[in-house]
Amino acid sequence: MTATLLPYSSLPAERIGVHAPASLPAAIRLGTVHLTVARLDRSLAFYEQVLGFRLLSRTPATGGQLATAALGVAGSDDVLVLLHEQPGARPVPPRGRLGLYHLAVLLPTRADLGRFMRHVRGLGLHIGSSDHNYSEASYITDPDGFTIEVYRDRPRTEWQVSEQGEIQPALEPLDLPGVLAAAGDTPWQGLPVGTIMGHLHFYTGDLRLALAFYHQALGFDIETWSLQGALFVGAGGYHHHLGLNVWAAGSPVATTVDARLLRWELWLPTAAERDAALTRLQAAGYPVEQTPDGPLVTDPWGIRVLLRTEAQPAA
Template sequence: MNTTLLSYSSLPAERIGVHPPMELPSVIRLGTVHLAVASLARSLEFYQRVLGFALLSQSTAVEGQAAVAELGVAGTSQVLVRLSEQPGANPIPRRGRLGIYHLAVLLPSRADLGCFLKHVHSLGVYVGSSDHNYSEATYLTDPDGFTIEVYRDRPRSEWQVSEEGEIQSALDPLDEAGVLQAAGKTHWQGLPVGTTIGHLHFYIGSLAEAAAFYHTALGFDIETWSLSGALFVGAGGYHHHLGLNVWAAGSPVATEADARLLCWELWLPDADSRDAAAARLQAAGYAVDSTPEGPIATDPWGIRVLLGAETSSPQ
């Protein structure tokens, strides 16, 4: 059956995606991704030399507390990835644990992606790639088995949607020559200012249960639903802030013995929208713990999300 494709810009915002009864604000931000790794030194070598992260802070292990490194973009203070050392943590087998599949580092431009691609080629590091229609992406695997996507978005005016408002995804070959050409003669200098965590992708056990947590309760729109075994959810019409797939269904949930995602952060515009999201999750029967940093909710597979507020609500 042929699907009529439309320009993303041709549909009003309310027709893009499937909206829950109470949805997240259109402007959200993914904050720090907290990972447990087996060797901090080994991970830092990869995240700094290969991926181009800058080391923002580092602490050594003390009794009861792990050694920690915080990574971001040079010249900025925003922590994008926080690594906690857990000596002896098991590496992640391919599709072998429910939990994180990949974290995705969003570069500001195609030229930046081209610079990154030249850089990893010069290091002799294996990198996978794909054209997703709305983005151009590369994929690497870190020393613990985490997949890292490094990508750039096309302008929304170039995205496509179906008549039903589903954002169209693809798994086409990357135009590597075009991406490299976009870089010109510029050399990689590490992650450029403007780099963010663009999205996260999780291995989960059930699409229905995932939709109940992330769509109905938390409030993400379902943006893409026709991919085999996956849902892509986002806010503000973005192609996806989260990917949710059952491609590893039947595998065990990551445990404290494994390299794993400890927590991810979802930042909402203000305390009112944060508290409303926490209340929806709690009302739906999900565990929501109060912490000094903010409410932390846990999905059916132990994936924890810290809900943050960019600004305090007026008293």
């Protein structure tokens, strides 16, 4: 029996998804994603020349600190990705390790996605693609084995939900001719103004434990729950800010000798909202480290999130 699908806009906000006991505000955003890589120069060549990031700053290895490179996009000083060089770091295996599955860069328009895909195809590189119903996406693997999704969202007026309020995903072939045609004659000039970190997707060991951390304590709403071995959670009715799956359950957790996610940042609109999220996480017993940039909280698989607030300046 096929489920009845409704336009997203036909349901009130309170009926979209399964709301957390204390939901995060709609105005959250994802901040810097910190990755360790084996060779910084190799990674920079890929992130700049292939993905189209702009190098914002670079620091050498000194005093026991790893060499780093901060990457952003045109028109902004926000750091989307911070690469930390760890010579000899083992690449991500095909099945993955518990930790990061992929990071996802959100482009402003379909034309931007078309220009990006035309650019990558012109380099002779393999790029995967899919239509997810609410978005059109491309996928590419970096030199350390990290998967990077580059995608564009359809307007929410085109999204679909079930009668129960579940945002409906899809895994259909991308309309590649249509996406490429949308690019027009404008050349690719790197990630455009308005590009942001759209979502992250994690390999976890147990969806029940993942929900306890990300939904019940941190406060993300469950937006999609009918996928095999995966849940999508978000804030403000977004299809997902985080994907959580058990597709690599039984694999080891990424360690200090691996190319891995060091931490990710979650920005909340106010200090009060940040402190409320922290209080919930502490009450649930999750490890918290106080840093100059804010509290750093660790999930059951060593994935660390830095809680930041727009009320404080970025470091």
